[in-house]
Amino acid sequence: MLSHKIHKRALGFVAAATLVYGVSLVSALDEPFQQPPLELIASDFLPKSVLSGEGYAVDERVVNDGTQNTYTIKSDYGVLTVTGGYALLARIQEIKATRALEQLKDSDEFKDAAKGAVTGMVEGGKALWDEPVDTTKAAAKGVGRWLSNIGSSVTSEDPHQDNAFETTVGYDVAKRGYAVAMGVDPYTDFEPFQERLGEVASATAAGAMVTSMAINVGAAGSLVGTAATVTRLASMQNLLKDNPPSALTKLNRETLLAMGIGGYQADALLKNYNYTPAEMTMICEALKWMGDITGREIFVAYAASAPDRDVAQFLQHYAEMLSDYIATVETGDIVDISGNAWLVSRSGSLVGAFPIDYLAWVEGVAETTGAASEYVSGHGIKRKELLLKGKVSPQARAALENRGWKISENVRLASPADAASS
Structure with a gap:
């Protein structure tokens, strides 16, 4: 049975059930949940150029826990499993580089x-x-x-x-x-x-x-927008190349302190070794690119609690999506809703910009978006939006739109790092 740890983080650690007039929101609306693990098809998410290449092939069977896909790769180096489309592309890049x-x-x-x-x-x-x-x-x-x-x-x-x-x-x-x-x-x-x-x-x-x-192994296939990590690595090439982990930690700590993060919070994040030094640097740079906003300490606390590699990788890409939205769409401030980091835009929208592969209508999603809806009602917010890097199931779309959510799927946001490196 696949763990639900990613979807608990993707839209929160499963907030306590939202109550409306003493009745559970979920039971009141009485909509059937999808039951993970869900079986999906890789070719519905990946172009042909990514599905196979020299030394590897992605198995068509995909398992989804409500938000993230787990892929199986048959490679020259054995059978590999990765969780998240971003992790799949990174692994393919590594296979190509190894060859x-x-x-x-x-x-x-x-x-x-x-x-x-x-x-x-x-x-x-x-x-x-x-x-x-x-x-x-x-x-x-x-x-x-x-x-x-x-x-x-x-x-x-x-x-x-x-x-x-x-x-x-x-x-x-x-x-x-x-x-x-x-x-x-x-x-x-x-x-x-x-x-x-x-x-x-x-x-x-x-x-x-x-x-x-200086081998040019190229990006992993032609999937639009999915080579963001490669682009970001290139934009920080000298930083990562010239500095050992100890120096990166010092630089990242200085970056966090400069944006007003407390020393104890910064250290809690920096000492979470579920992140690689490169991933940690990308998170700190993403937070810096957010500019003059409030609430970054909320995301730091959120990221510091990542319990394993899968969640750490998800949160790195989550930081980048939030940063890209703030830098290229609309600025806003990060808020804490039942222990989860969301964005309230300056025009009055509650925004969740998540690197989710496939959002299903599961109990954790219902409860967490329910808590977010309650926050909207109590703070005079005009709109509530979900921007997903992947897709949404028909059941989830229907349920969430009935609850007033605007949903955008297959979202590709321009990156300030991309602009700087172009």
């Missing part, structure tokens, strides 16, 4: 670089002790920064933190650079990619640059 790295291993350029890598790493490491002053200047571009990076590698509890020796010889710098260049999160948990990336980085760390490493 590209494997093909590179047979090239003469790689073989020549690899020959010098071991000698270069040994000599480079030896020089740090034999000639510490000059070598450190050349290797670190600032003693304080280098020592900080090394110290963090030794003492940090962050599981994504670079290894101390690998930080010293530049191995992790190379890994980050190549991953970002290929549109992949440097801290992905996809082991085949990390293994191939490590082999390539070893050939580069001692200065034996492999010029063909």
